[in-house]
Amino acid sequence: MSRVRPGRIVSWTLLFIGGVIMITPIIFMLSTSLKDASQVYDLRVIPAAPTLDNYIEILGDGRFTRWFINSMIVAGIVTISNVFFDSLVGYTLAKFKFRGRYLVFIAILSTLMIPTEMLVLPWYLMASQFGWVDSYWGIMFPGMMTAFGTFLMKQFFEGVPDDFIEAARIDGLNEFTIWWKIAMPLVTPALSALAIFTFLGNWTAFFWPLIVTTSAELYTLPVGLSSFAVEQSIQWEKIMTGASIATLPTLLIFLFLQRYIVRGVMLAGLKG
Amino acid sequence: MATIELDRLVKRYGQTTVVHGIDLSIRDGEFVVLVGPSGCGKSTTLRMIAGLEEISGGEIRIDGRVVNDLQPKDRNIAMVFQNYAIYPHMSVAENIAFGLYRSKLSKAEKRQRVEQVAGTLGLTPYLERRPSALSGGQRQRVAIGRAMVRDPAAFLFDEPLSNLDAQLRTQMRIEIKRLHHRLGTTSVFVTHDQVEAMTMADRIVVMRDGRILQVGTPLELYEKPVDIFTARFIGSPTMNLIPASLRDGGADLSVGGSVRVPHATATTSDILVGARPQDLIPTSNGAQGLTVSGTVAVVETLGSETLVHIESGGQTIIGSAPGREIPRIGEHLTFHAPAERLYFFDKATEKALAAQ
Known part of the structure; x- marks a missing residue:
């Protein structure tokens, strides 16, 4: 011993x-x-x-179900969009040599240095001028592509050996198919990590959905829960019940994919 | 099957020219090896043939058709890469079938072709495995299978054996050669290993600094190297080169003694006399040719022969003794190479002295 x-x-x-x-x-x-x-x-x-009265009441409240579905829609679509576009741009920046490539990359990266609070105003002006205020699209559009995701995917695609891509080119695949069929499966850990980060980030997002939505039917879960605190004094037991239910999807994702999360964080750390 | 012709082929990266207008004509069904040290332009040349690098000048013709501006996929060639480039997320069967990606064959026909190729390469038991569950040699065979399945006009090999261990490399060398005999497909093989070049090639192309130095059969290159570089690059251990100064009909060696020079036109009187270690053997007989005496410094026992390094006149010269005769370090030995086995080079131009 x-x-x-x-x-x-x-x-x-x-x-x-x-x-x-x-x-x-x-x-x-x-x-x-x-x-x-x-x-x-x-x-x-x-x-x-x-x-269990709180649970019965909350789950019986149509608004809560609506907010839950809203959050699912927003987080789900934004996640799919990020996985698709971030990796498409990341792949292009990593694997194609073209004039101004570095400049584009720096420009994308530099947006990471602007705090969200500063972006909210231009976002809102944009949303209101396009008529996107109080719509799903209004909640989702700022997050459809992220500089972080692009950066993360670029770093990962750089690790994919060129030989794979060239072999596929000789085998007769077009550039889009090479990305989709060859490069994407090789960066699955990064894609999983990106998907998880994006989903969690959007599932818990509060500030922007609060600003851009006005009608209760479009609230996401965090915004909706906060309304328990504003409208009828602070109903802690309701907020906590809603929060407990809201934790479930994130908890499930964590349990299923924690291996990938850890690996994603680790690799991002090493490569970034 | 096809011929491949390179006509004044040039490759530039910005201001740097890496391939300086080379000409090469590869016959239908020929196995040609491009050999040279790193950075000599051999891989770049191969990649230009494949269409993976744009060409900066000249022309490439495959089967008489100019392919300068064709996409790799439209050139009907197959390529085997150094690190295999087999897709880790696909099974062996899927990897091989990927070579038929653009083919219009039915699913059943594709399956049949894959099975046939797998059979040829001894991969049948592994068809459902992932590459990670294969050995290096098996992975390389999958890569070759993917190239073969399409029945291309030409195979291009980019140092395909350099990631394998010595034993496997020898084995794969033989397998590729055997495959070439069977299929008869025009093949271009890039390597920096002169043994691979000698053993596999119908013809070897020696390259250096983006230029072709010599093209010939392995034996031509071994027997009649056109310059010092080729002479030292082909053959192992490398050829001994002994400085000498030219005089009427002969040359005085820096290590003492003299040799007859049969046909001498050199720019200066400084020449180098070459002798391959295999031709320098211990003897007491001082007949015509090159005779070198010195002290044994290092002995390399190979079994079939013994390589003996002797110090003579401040220079190390390698000779070979029979396998069972192992000289002692410090012993004084005399080596002799017959006159017809000697090589002569101009020291200034590094070219072989021309026969008159």
Whole structure:
């Protein structure tokens, strides 16, 4: 039997503390969702009188289902769009030599340095002039392609050996088919990571959907949940119930694809 | 099957010219090896034939048709790459079938062709496997299979064996050669390995700095190299070159002694006398030819023969002794090469002295 080294104990302790800090809000969220309004400020972790009433009420509320579907639509479409366009542009920048290629790349990259808060105003002006305010397209358009995704995919495509592409060219594939049939399957980990990041980012997005939507039917889940706090005082138990349900898709994605997430983060770190 | 002709072929990258207007005519069914050190333009030339590099000047004809502006896919050639370039996300069968991507054959016919090629290459048991579950040699065979399945006009090989270990390389060399005998398809093979060139080629093209130095059969290149570069590049170990100064009908060697020079027209009196290690053998007989004496410095025992490095006049000269005769280090030895086995080069131009 090997003795446990003191270094180990320290790192375990730190990890344990970190884990507790991370998980406490989630436990409180779940715990609060099982309390009724009168128990909300009773900070016991295990509710004195647990109830599923909040869940029944929230799930029976048509608005919540609508917001959930809205979030699904927005996050789903934006994710598909990002996976398609970011990798198409990334591939072009990585594998084609053309004049101004570097300039284009720098221009795309430089947009990463502009904070979202600064972009919101031009986005809104644009949306209002095009008549996109309070529409799905209005919520989605700023995120349909991202500089980060393009950058990530470019870095990955650079790792795809040119021989694969040239072999396919000789075999008679056209450039689009080479990208779709040869290059894309070779960067699956990056695509999965990009898909997961994009989905999570859009699933939890709050600021822009709040600004661009005015009617409750178009709220995404985070915006909708926040309305529980504005309209009828703060209904913590409802917010927490909604949040608990909203966590489910992200949790499922994490459980299924965590291998890819870790690998994606790792590779992005190495290559970026 | 097809002929391939290169006519004043030029490749420039910006201001740098990497291929300087080469001419080459490859006959139908011929196996031609382009050989030379890194950066000599051999791979670039092959890639221009394939259509993967644009050409900056000249003309390429495949089967009499100018293909300068044709896409790779329209040239009806197949290429085997150094790192195989077989797709990791497809099975062996899918990889081979990919060679038929543009073919109008029915699914069943394609399947039949794939099976036939797999049979030829001994890949039948692996058809459903992924490349990651194959050995290096098997992967290379898949790459060759993908090239073969289409029945192209010509095969282009870009250093296909350099990622394999020595034993496998020898084996694949024989397999490719055998395949060529069977199929008779025009093949252009690029390598930096002179042994591969010698063993596989019908004709070898020696390249250096974007120019063709010599074209000939392996034996022509071995026996009659046109310059020092080819003389040293072909043959292993490399040819000994001994400085000498020309005088009437002969030359005095820097290592002592003299040799007869049969046909000498050199720009200056400085020449180099060449002798292959295999021709320099230990002897006490000082007949006509080259005789070198020196102290044994290094002995390389190969079994079939023994390579002996001797120090003579400040120069190291390699000779060969029979396999079972192993000289001692420090021993004094005399080596002799017959007159008809010697090579003569102009030191200034590095060209072989012309026969008159």
